Every structure is written in C-alpha cells, then in structure tokens.
Amino acid sequence: MRLCNLYHATSRKNTESILREGLKRGHPSNWxxxxxxxxxxxxxxxxxxxxxxxxxxxxxxxxxxVFRIDAEKLDQNQIGYxxxxxxxxxxxxxxxxxxxxxxxEFIKIANESASGGTIHDFFGTDWYERIMEVFHCENAFAxx
Numbered sequence: 001m002r003l004c005n006l007y008h009a010t011s012r013k014n015t016e017s018i019l020r021e022g023l024k025r026g027h028p029s030n031w032x033x034x035x036x037x038x039x040x041x042x043x044x045x046x047x048x049x050x051x052x053x054x055x056x057x058x059x060x061x062x063x064x065x066v067f068r069i070d071a072e073k074l075d076q077n078q079i080g081y082x083x084x085x086x087x088x089x090x091x092x093x094x095x096x097x098x099x100x101x102x103x104x105e106f107i108k109i110a111n112e113s114a115s116g117g118t119i120h121d122f123f124g125t126d127w128y129e130r131i132m133e134v135f136h137c138e139n140a141f142a143x144x
Contacts, residue, residue: 005068006042006096007110009049012063015109023067025029034103039097041082042069046110048094068110075100079127096131 008023025038043049046066053064078100082093 004044004071005110006044006071006074007049007066007068008040008042008045008102008107009046009053009064009066011053011059012065015065018067018107019104022068022107023102025099025101028086031122039099041095042098043081045094050097066110069102069106071109073106074098074102076125076127079131082130085088093131096127118128 010018023040025040041052043052046068049066054060071073076097080097080099082095082097
C-alpha cells in the first residue's frame with residue numbers, strides 16, 4: 001500500500017536551512033512542557049501543521065512555511081504516537097512523532113492548501129497499527 005504525505009510547518013526564518021540540511025531532531029521545542037523533546041512532529045494534513053506553528057509558544061508572526069514529506073520514504077520503525085497530542089477518538093489523531101532526522105531530499109515546500117487528511121489515510125500500514133495499539137492501550141489505562 002502506498003503511504004500518503006505527512007506535513008511539518010515552521011517559522012519562515014527556518015525554511016532555507018531545512019531545505020538545505022533537512023529536519024533535524026534536537027532543536028529547542030516550540031512548546032513549553034513537551035513530554036518528548038527529541039522528536040520531530042509530523043501532521044497528517046497541512047492545516048494542522050500550520051496551526052501547530054501559529055499556536056506555539058515561540059511563534060512571533062514572521063510567516064509560516066509548510067513542508068510535504070513523502071511518508072513512503074520514511075523509516076516506518078521510527079514513526080510513533082504523538083504523546084503531546086493525546087486524543088479521545090481515533091479520528092482526532094492528526095499528528096505523529098518521528099524519531100530520526102529527515103533528509104532534505106525527502107522535503108518539499110507545500111504551502112498550497114490541501115484539506116482533509118486523518119490518521120485513517122494510512123490505514124493498513126505497519127505504523128498505523130503501531131500507533132493504534134498505543135492509542136488503544138492508553139485509552140484502556142485511562143478508563144481503569
């Protein structure tokens with residue numbers, strides 16, 4: 001099964017270095033209180049990625065660029081549940097964590113508006129099953 005695209009957004013001041021060097025883990029977080037600091041976060045649609053930047057603790061209105069990443073090029077073993085975005089329903093899952101750097105050649109500018117995109121667009125992939133397993137375990141634990 002062909003995977004869909006994932007999206008990452010950033011303040012425009014970071015665009016040139018990302019297109020040149022790729023997305024690198026280990027940068028300071030844009031949010032206070034992130035529980036997983038050394039991860040990259042990828043949204044399942046561009047609107048969600050843009051919204052994460054607009055509402056972050058560090059965004060100062062300098063413009064936003066959205067990047068499209070071909071999920072098929074990513075290592076599925078490095079994709080996981082985004083613990084910072086705990087969801088009540090499967091349909092609410094709109095981002096994933098990625099525990100590896102993403103090379104520049106996997107990244108394209110995607111400032112065009114593309115709507116839709118939920119975790120279900122990745123149904124049938126190994127990492128969809130892994131994310132859903134964590135999601136269901138977390139919800140079962142919360143109900144106890």
